[in-house]
Amino acid sequence: MRSAQAVVGGARYAEVVTPDDTDGALLPRLRVIEEQPLEARATAYAQVHDELKLRLEGGDSAGADA
Template identity: 65%
Template sequence: MTSTDASTDDQDGVLSQLSVIEAQPLEDRAAAYAQLHDQLQATLEGSDVPRSVDA
């Protein structure tokens, strides 16, 4: 899998999650958006960690 394929899969996953959130009643959306925010933040911050290169 290339990085472009992974990026497309990630985008599709986020779009799917957003669709599910938008289908929820208004009062439930805030918690769902907060959870998605935390998930995306953890993913993005995790990419800041240098990865070891296996030789």
């Protein structure tokens, strides 16, 4: 496991990258979003939120079946 730091929108974030993090694309994606106009950022952040929520909720239901 490794960790990385990034600055997005003036805030410093630490990210832990686990072995199952196959694409590692979240921080670069957030950097791209942060460079967009405010209205586009709001839409893009909402999309990231929805995708992460689906991923997390999917993980919960998969664990319940095991």
